[in-house]
Structures are given as C-alpha cells and as structure tokens.
Amino acid sequence: MARKASIIGGGVIGGGWAARFLLNGWDVSVFDPDPQAERKIGEVLANARRSLPALSDVPMPAEGRLSFAASIAESVEGADYIQESVSERLPLKHRVFAEIQAVAKGVPIGSSTSGFKPSELQEGAADPSTIFVSHPFNPVYLLPLSEIVPSPKSDLQIIENAKEILREIGMFPLHVRKEIDAHIADRFLEAVWREALWLVKDGIATTEEIDEAIRMGFGLRWGQMGLFETYRVAGGEAGMKHFMAQFGPCLQWPWTKLTDVPEFTEELVDLIAGQSDEQSGKYTIRELERIRDQNLIGFLRALKDRNWGAGKVLLDHDKRRRASFHETGKTGEGAPLVMAEMQVLPGWIDYNGHMTESRYLFASSETSDAFLRLIGADMDYVANGHSYYTAETHIMHLGEAKLGDRLTGTLQVLHADEKRLHVFIRILRGDEVVASLEQMLLHVDMKAGRTCPAAPEVLAKLLPIAEAHGSLPRPAAAGRFVGQRK
Known part of the structure; x- marks a missing residue:
C-alpha cells in the first residue's frame, strides 16, 4: 500500500512538493482553499511528469494517487508525512499547525518557510517536537536540496525519519545544526x-x-x-x-x-x-x-543541448567553425564527403575502455546532421515543419576506438529522390574504418505525420551530390544483413 503525504498549501512550492511525492509513488492529499488550486497543481504536475523521469536511469515507480481535501483535517488523516507551504505569516502557520495536530499525532510536519526559525513555528503548539523546517528550492520536483532545521524542542528521531523520507523521494536533506533566520542558502542569496x-x-x-x-x-x-x-x-x-x-x-x-x-x-x-x-x-x-573540469564539461554540454546560457556560446562557436569547415557548393566528387571531426572523450568510454556502442551512433548522428545542414535541412527547416527521419540503420563495428582517438565521419549518398535519402557513413580513425553505418532517411511533414517531397531548395543541393556520388564504388557492406558472413 502506498504511503500518504499531505500537502497544506498548493502554490508553486506546495505543488512542487505534491509532484515530487506523487512521481515517487506516494499518494498525495492537497488542501488549499484557493478554487484554482486543482488547476495550478495540475499544471505543475504536468511539468514534473515531463522532466523528473529524465533524471532517472531506472524506471520510475507507479505514480501515486492525487486527491484534494475539503479541510486540513481530511488531508492529514492517515498521513505519513505532512508538508506545510502556506503564506509566510506566522499567525497563519500557527493556526495551521493547531489544526494539523488536532488530528495527526506524532507525524512529521515540515514547513517550507524560507525565513522563520523552527522555534518560532513551534510557539504554542500542542506538540512542538514534530514541527521543523524543511525548506526546498523551486522547482521542488527537480532541485534536490531541502534544508532541515530542528530546534532544541524537536524530536531527533522524527527529524531522522523525515530526512530518510526525503532521501527516498530523491532529495538531499541538509541538516542545519543551529537555527538561524533564513537558514543557510537564503542568507547567501540575500547577500548576493x-x-x-x-x-x-x-x-x-x-x-x-x-x-x-x-x-x-x-x-x-x-x-x-x-x-x-x-x-x-x-x-x-x-x-x-x-x-x-x-x-x-x-x-x-x-x-x-x-x-x-x-x-x-x-x-x-x-x-x-x-x-x-x-x-x-x-x-x-x-x-x-x-x-x-569534468563536472563543468557535463554542465556545459547540458546547457548546450538546450541552447541556454553558456551553452548558446558553444553552439554559436560550433556554427562558426562548421561554416569554415564546409565549402559552399561542395558536392563530393571523387570521394565521400568529410562531414564531422570528433575526439573520443572520457564520457564516451565503456567498462572495457573502448568507445561505447551508443557513441558510434552519436558519431553517425553528428555526421548525418552535418550533411543535413549542408543541404539546407537544418534547424530552421525543422522549425518550419519538415525534417528527415531515420527509418533504418545497420551498424558494423570494425575496430575499437579508445580515449583520445580523433575520429572523422564521412558520408556517401547511395540514392536520393524527393522523399528518400539512402546514405553510407564511415567513422574513421586515420585511414582505418572503425565503424560503418547504412541508413535510410525519409523526408517528413512533421505536422501531418507522413512523408512528403523535400523542399526544392533542399533537393537543389542534395541531388547534385547524389549524382556525383553515383560514380563512387558501392561500399561492400551496403545492403548487408545482420549476421551475414564476410
């Protein structure tokens, strides 16, 4: 049976708490007198469903059941954990705690307060030992930190139990050893x-x-x-x-x-x-x-994937380098087109010390994406509703790339027409082919969800390349099936 969390106050922070618990398998009951609370929580939850699972490398548990209570007493009945996230008014919080403790005995009650000390929250409480600060950061469903601040009246076992609950839902409980106005993190934020x-x-x-x-x-x-x-x-x-x-x-x-x-x-x-x-x-x-350095590489690549902040600088730099790398009007007479230059990075290595399988596909994608940009099927083209989708890929692993190896991606067009693009990609280390990939791509109207002819300006660049590559020897591996003997 799923455990139950009660969320008192359904604003931005309360909604984030609800999403964090729900997506980690807890049943959640929310009380908020705001008539728009259900809509607001639903919108926060929709964002959380799109994002939190992306942080996990294992399947998320079955989502808990969300309900909206008509009163505080109804919400906290049977709860294993209670999180208060009402407005920062101390008399209001005192009234909320009194209503909670009239029903829920001995249950941890965390407060999302960013400013009040736990001793202030506990004033006049029937049982001050269960009330403590659990101060998160927005968005609660993604950022792991929650400052856990007890007072001398807190039950330390309840505090430890609460910290374990937060760890179970993927958070990082930071135990603040002495209560102080604004806790730790917000004091830095206030100074800045x-x-x-x-x-x-x-x-x-x-x-x-x-x-x-x-x-x-x-x-x-x-x-x-x-x-x-x-x-x-x-x-x-x-x-x-x-x-x-x-x-x-x-x-x-x-x-x-x-x-x-x-x-x-x-x-x-x-x-x-x-x-x-x-x-x-x-x-x-x-x-x-x-x-x-490795941590910074991870951050910067994440920002780059989203074209945000410092990542936008990296993308703009890449764009300038690509412009100088590819010659205008190049068709690849006499040889496949050289489309990508790469280096095997630490994050590309598997437990055997070789480039991991997924990175050969990544190297192929870098090569084909560069080709699509060359023929005008770039991100602006995608933004206008059209793209080439990969329909089939056959990969052959022919060598072992290792840390630091410099790789080149080349592309040969085997066939092209209005709707289809058949290519052969080689990933080379020097003159050695470490992998080859044969791909069929289909040109798609993304809105309609079906194939359609490519734009005339794309075909005007693509078809001359296909014609030039028609005179190249057909790769021996083209058309192979899986398991075919050499």
Whole structure:
C-alpha cells in the first residue's frame, strides 16, 4: 500500500512538493482553499511528469494517487508525512499547525518557510517536537536540496525519519545544526541580491549584465563545487590556507555594501583551513581540478543541448567553425564527403575502455546532421515543419576506438529522390574504418505525420551530390544483413 503525504498549501512550492511525492509513488492529499488550486497543481504536475523521469536511469515507480481535501483535517488523516507551504505569516502557520495536530499525532510536519526559525513555528503548539523546517528550492520536483532545521524542542528521531523520507523521494536533506533566520542558502542569496541591487542602483551594471556575470562565470563553478572547495582550488597547491592569506585582507576593503565582516585573524584562517582540509583533503589539488573540469564539461554540454546560457556560446562557436569547415557548393566528387571531426572523450568510454556502442551512433548522428545542414535541412527547416527521419540503420563495428582517438565521419549518398535519402557513413580513425553505418532517411511533414517531397531548395543541393556520388564504388557492406558472413 502506498504511503500518504499531505500537502497544506498548493502554490508553486506546495505543488512542487505534491509532484515530487506523487512521481515517487506516494499518494498525495492537497488542501488549499484557493478554487484554482486543482488547476495550478495540475499544471505543475504536468511539468514534473515531463522532466523528473529524465533524471532517472531506472524506471520510475507507479505514480501515486492525487486527491484534494475539503479541510486540513481530511488531508492529514492517515498521513505519513505532512508538508506545510502556506503564506509566510506566522499567525497563519500557527493556526495551521493547531489544526494539523488536532488530528495527526506524532507525524512529521515540515514547513517550507524560507525565513522563520523552527522555534518560532513551534510557539504554542500542542506538540512542538514534530514541527521543523524543511525548506526546498523551486522547482521542488527537480532541485534536490531541502534544508532541515530542528530546534532544541524537536524530536531527533522524527527529524531522522523525515530526512530518510526525503532521501527516498530523491532529495538531499541538509541538516542545519543551529537555527538561524533564513537558514543557510537564503542568507547567501540575500547577500548576493542586496549587492546586485546596489550595482543596479548605482548604475554600475544592468540586471542582464549581472545575470551574465553569474551564469557565464562563477555560477557554473558553484553549481558543482560550492564556495569553499572552489576557493580551495583557487589557492593552488597550497590549498585553502594560501587562498585565505592572499585574499583575506580584502575583507577590510570598502568594495561592498556588506561591511559587517568578521575580524581577519590567524585563528579564523586556521579554523577555515582546517575545515577545508577535512572536507577535501583526501584529494590533491590536481585531482580536484580534474573533478571540477569534468563536472563543468557535463554542465556545459547540458546547457548546450538546450541552447541556454553558456551553452548558446558553444553552439554559436560550433556554427562558426562548421561554416569554415564546409565549402559552399561542395558536392563530393571523387570521394565521400568529410562531414564531422570528433575526439573520443572520457564520457564516451565503456567498462572495457573502448568507445561505447551508443557513441558510434552519436558519431553517425553528428555526421548525418552535418550533411543535413549542408543541404539546407537544418534547424530552421525543422522549425518550419519538415525534417528527415531515420527509418533504418545497420551498424558494423570494425575496430575499437579508445580515449583520445580523433575520429572523422564521412558520408556517401547511395540514392536520393524527393522523399528518400539512402546514405553510407564511415567513422574513421586515420585511414582505418572503425565503424560503418547504412541508413535510410525519409523526408517528413512533421505536422501531418507522413512523408512528403523535400523542399526544392533542399533537393537543389542534395541531388547534385547524389549524382556525383553515383560514380563512387558501392561500399561492400551496403545492403548487408545482420549476421551475414564476410
């Protein structure tokens, strides 16, 4: 039987909590007096269904059952976990907790509050030990962090149980050891926000320029290494102590509106350097640099896939390089067209130390995509509703590409007409063919969902190439069936 989560307050945050629990197999009951709550939750849930499963490499559990309660008492009845996400008004939260605890005894009650301390939430409660802060970040169904903040009155076993529940739904519960206004993360956000407002007010930067400074620079580092580990690497081989000695004095400079800073002493340096050694000392600086670099590659490629932020810069750079790589009007007389240059990256390697099977298909896609761009069937063409769809692929693995190998993708047109494109792709390491792929592509009207003739301007580029390639020797592997002997 599925466990039940009760969500009190169905706004953006409450809706995110509902989606996170539902998609991880929990039944969810929502209470929100807003007559639009069901619609709003439905819209958040639709987004979550499209995105959260993409983070998982194993099948998601069967989705739980969503219901909307007419009262708080109905919502929390039989709940195993309760999350309060009502407006940031302390008297309102106190009334909600009182109604919850009139029905639900001993059940963990997390609050999404970004500002109130748990001791403030617990004031006047029938059982303060079950109430604590569980502060998430939007979108709750994707971002894993939830700050778990207890008070001295909290039941530590309830806190541990709540943390385990959050881990089970894919979140990262960060146990905040001492309660403090705004917890941990929002204090950083407030400091950055305040400084950003001054920069705008004083005419130093626009909001766009500030955002670019973050997403093109340190935001990428913070996303995978945080603050102290980033600065540890910046300290070079001497680590955090050297960084503190080099940059610590600037805390006394009047750079910032945030002038209330701790006194810079040897004791403070030793404290932070010691904690940094404990945090990261098992790695050398060189190892941390490699970890950092590989993480950044992952982030940047993800951004590139979405043409967003720093990824757009990479895409624009690729576009310029492709323009210089391919000659205008090239038809490939005398040889297949060279369409792609690649290198085997660490993420392309399987457990045997060879390029993994999926990456041969990726290399083929890079080659065929470059060819489609050459004939004018590019992303603008796709945006107008037409595309070439791959209908069949036959791959032969002829060699073993390894880390660092430079690969070339060539394409030979075997046949082309108004609707069909039959190609033979070779993936080469130097002169050695490590894989060949034979593909049939069909030209499709995407809106109608059926084949149709390609645009005249595409055919005007494609057909001369097909004619030029007609004089090339037909590859021996073309037309082979799986398992056919050499």
